[in-house]
Amino acid sequence: MASDNIIYDEANVPQYELPSLLVCGHGKPVKSKESWQHHRRQELVELFEQQMFGRMPGRPATTEVDEYDHEDVALSGLATRKQIRLTFSHGSSSASMDLLLYLPAQRQGPTPTFLGLNFFGNQSTHVDPAITVTPNWVRDRPLPGIANHRASEQSRGISANRWPVESILERGYGVGTIYCGDLDPDFDDGYQNGVHPLFYQQGQTRPKADEWGTIGAWAWGLSRALDYLESDADVDASSVAVLGHSRLGKTALWAGATDERFALVISNESGCGGAALSRRCFGETLVEINTRFPHWFCDNFHAYNGVENELPIDQHMLVALSAPRPVYVCSAEEDLWSDPRGEFLGALHAAPVYELFGKGMNTTQMPGLNEPVVGDIGYHIRPGKHEVYQYDWDRFMDFADVNLDRASA
Numbered sequence: 001m002a003s004d005n006i007i008y009d010e011a012n013v014p015q016y017e018l019p020s021l022l023v024c025g026h027g028k029p030v031k032s033k034e035s036w037q038h039h040r041r042q043e044l045v046e047l048f049e050q051q052m053f054g055r056m057p058g059r060p061a062t063t064e065v066d067e068y069d070h071e072d073v074a075l076s077g078l079a080t081r082k083q084i085r086l087t088f089s090h091g092s093s094s095a096s097m098d099l100l101l102y103l104p105a106q107r108q109g110p111t112p113t114f115l116g117l118n119f120f121g122n123q124s125t126h127v128d129p130a131i132t133v134t135p136n137w138v139r140d141r142p143l144p145g146i147a148n149h150r151a152s153e154q155s156r157g158i159s160a161n162r163w164p165v166e167s168i169l170e171r172g173y174g175v176g177t178i179y180c181g182d183l184d185p186d187f188d189d190g191y192q193n194g195v196h197p198l199f200y201q202q203g204q205t206r207p208k209a210d211e212w213g214t215i216g217a218w219a220w221g222l223s224r225a226l227d228y229l230e231s232d233a234d235v236d237a238s239s240v241a242v243l244g245h246s247r248l249g250k251t252a253l254w255a256g257a258t259d260e261r262f263a264l265v266i267s268n269e270s271g272c273g274g275a276a277l278s279r280r281c282f283g284e285t286l287v288e289i290n291t292r293f294p295h296w297f298c299d300n301f302h303a304y305n306g307v308e309n310e311l312p313i314d315q316h317m318l319v320a321l322s323a324p325r326p327v328y329v330c331s332a333e334e335d336l337w338s339d340p341r342g343e344f345l346g347a348l349h350a351a352p353v354y355e356l357f358g359k360g361m362n363t364t365q366m367p368g369l370n371e372p373v374v375g376d377i378g379y380h381i382r383p384g385k386h387e388v389y390q391y392d393w394d395r396f397m398d399f400a401d402v403n404l405d406r407a408s409a
Contacts, residue, residue, distance in 0.1 A: 007282045008336050016279035018314050022352055033324070033356040044321060045257065047313050052273075053254050054212035054298030056220045057199045060088040065228060069130065072105065079105055079169050083122075083132060086228055090198040097182035098122060098132060099225050102165050103174040103234050112239035112263075112404050113174035114396070115225055117218055117248045118159060119186075120151060121179045126165050127157035137185040137193070162245065162388040171397045174235060176225065180248060183221035184214045188295040195220065209299040215273075216298070218248065219255040226261055239263050239404045243396065245388045246338075247296065250274035257321035264403055265322045266396055268330045269386050271338030273297065275329045275346040277315050278308045282339040315342075316349035319377075323350070324357035326403035328378035328396065333369060335386040341366060347379050374402055 007013060022030040022040065030040045049055045064087040074081035079102045087096040100122040103111050118125050120143070121134030138151045145155025168175045180186065184194030191197070191206045195217050207213065212220065222242055230237040241264035244252035249270030256265030267275050272284040273296065287305040290297065304311050319327055329347040331340035344366045351361045359376035367373055370391070372380035378399045382391055 060090040062089045101176040110236035111174040115176045116243040117180040124159040125163035184217040218251040222255040223259045265327045276339040276342035280342045283337040315346040320350035320353040323353040331381040
């Protein structure tokens with residue numbers, strides 16, 4: 001897995017200087033929210049596109065919507081369940097993804113909703129027997145119902161701890177999820193499966209060096225799900241929070257950066273390539289992530305392996321691209337691979353952009369365990385490992401309680 005020289009001691013973190021967040025490429029300082037919105041923000045989006053995540057295409061030529069399941073008394077009457085297949089067509093090619101959506105049965109109008117990708121198929125998020133089992137490639141794990149890269153009935157609910165659907169509904173929120181492998185399987189197949197081939201030019205067989213990798217495809221799919229949610233009268237599409245864990249936390253940050261319709265952004269233990277500062281070289285580094293997962297980012301990103309200081313960007317800039325919308329970053333004490341302090345610093349150093357809007361982070365010091373920071377930029381670190389627990393979801397919902405109304409105002 002990791003090299004022998006991985007840094008896990010703060011004393012060994014190299015000296016670094018972060019690239020300037022509020023200085024435009026031509027050297028002019030950014031002193032107003034208008035200058036950020038109209039100039040610097042777009043510069044940074046383009047840098048992340050060119051050097052890290054790759055450029056994504058726009059909407060496909062056509063999207064077919066098939067709500068193939070609708071149950072108003074799901075989960076013992078607690079929920080309305082919908083399963084929607086979105087089929088994207090572009091030229092002569094097509095691909096589809098399934099959105100699983102639960103909404104409170106007793107909702108009083110359009111519902112604010114959490115939206116995120118999952119790792120093992122929609123059926124893994126809950127034991128509900130009506131959820132369609134994904135037929136697509138799944139990463140092999142020592143988990144029930146996952147074998148030979150396929151999921152079976154026995155995989156129902158194997159990730160339910162990451163999706164506490166009942167408690168989300170009881171708090172008055174909806175929750176939607178999509179299997180990330182519907183959009184692109186999480187292995188280096190040369191981008192021959194998933195949505196990438198829909199947009200190849202004649203004769204093209206893989207994305208160009210500055211075009212989307214797998215994380216870009218996943219983020220693109222989250223935006224396509226939001227396209228659908230805008231058409232669903234049961235969902236408050238102006239109050240959709242995009243969230244993700246680990247590599248899907250990186251995805252949520254990129255989706256929030258590129259699609260300002262998302263009202264709130266949540267990154268759970270996203271680490272390298274997510275909220276953690278690359279220049280710290282703590283835990284997972286660029287050479288580690290690009291070697292083990294060469295398909296996640298665009299090819300241009302590989303040029304920075306081992307030379308993080310040559311990057312024209314760092315991850316505080318990615319967090320800042322959510323501004324002025326609320327963003328929440330989470331860490332776990334034992335998850336040194338994801339660099340908890342680096343994740344906090346990624347959030348902290350995004351604060352100057354929020355301050356242009358009269359917002360901020362409400363702290364300059366990393367908090368203790370289970371001492372969440374709630375503001376326009378939120379953060380917590382809890383005991384334990386790289387995972388999603390009920391504690392995390394409780395904090396996500398607390399943050400949404402405080403911020404979603406302001407985000408959609």
